[in-house]
Amino acid sequence: MNLPADVDARPVVSAPPLDLARLGAWLGNPGRAGAKTFDRSAPVQNVKPILDEMFGLTTDVSPYVYLSDGGHFENLALYEMVLRRCRFIVVSDAGADPSGTFDDLGNAVRKIRVDLGIPIEFVDGVPWAHLDIAGVADVEKPGGWRTRGCSGFGARLLADFAVGFGS
Numbered sequence: 693m694n695l696p697a698d699v700d701a702r703p704v705v706s707a708p709p710l711d712l713a714r715l716g717a718w719l720g721n722p723g724r725a726g727a728k729t730f731d732r733s734a735p736v737q738n739v740k741p742i743l744d745e746m747f748g749l750t751t752d753v754s755p756y757v758y759l760s761d762g763g764h765f766e767n768l769a770l771y772e773m774v775l776r777r778c779r780f781i782v783v784s785d786a787g788a789d790p791s792g793t794f795d796d797l798g799n800a801v802r803k804i805r806v807d808l809g810i811p812i813e814f815v816d817g818v819p820w821a822h823l824d825i826a827g828v829a830d831v832e833k834p835g836g837w838r839t840r841g842c843s844g845f846g847a848r849l850l851a852d853f854a855v856g857f858g859s
Contacts (some may be wrong), residue, residue, distance in 0.1 A: 716759050719742045725753040752776075770800040774810060782854045 720729030726841050735741050735756050737794045744750050744757055765771065787796045801812045 718756050719759050721755055721757050723752060725755055726757075729755040766800045766803055767796040768800050771796075771803055771807075773802050774808060774812075803846075 718735050720726040720732050722730055729735070739756055741750075741754075741756050741758070744754065750758065767784050767787050768785055770781065780791050783797070785796050789795060804812060808847070
């Protein structure tokens with residue numbers, strides 16, 4: 693769902709859980725709250741996590757987290773991290789941006805400023821990293837560590853880094 697710049701997105705932020713097309717996956721929480729669920733591929737009970745999400749009851753201490761590409765609202769999930777008042781945020785922008793204009797980042801910053809009233813400023817002297825990770829690999833025949841289909845190279849490395857950094 694892409695909304696024009698001047699439209700307040702707050703009324704539709706909770707709408708995605710109501711539609712039938714799910715754009716992500718439920719996974720066990722990688723934090724302490726997921727000690728009993730982290731290695732499961734999906735929740736044992738399907739309805740409760742969806743209802744929790746729909747009514748805004750999911751938190752960092754929920755046993756499961758919903759992992760989505762965020763593309764139905766903004767592509768970085770930065771909006772949701774700011775909304776949840778996360779103190780440390782790692783943004784991974786895997787969007788096609790051959791001109792290097794950071795459109796997805798600009799879109800997220802604009803929505804956060806307009807909807808939430810929170811200005812995000814980029815200042816000099818603050819460490820940050822730009823990682824150029826190789827493009828998506830499309831594998832026709834599985835072999836070794838590769839499975840059939842597309843896979844994002846480096847995604848597991850980045851996820852492991854983020855989990856390790858937060859603990």
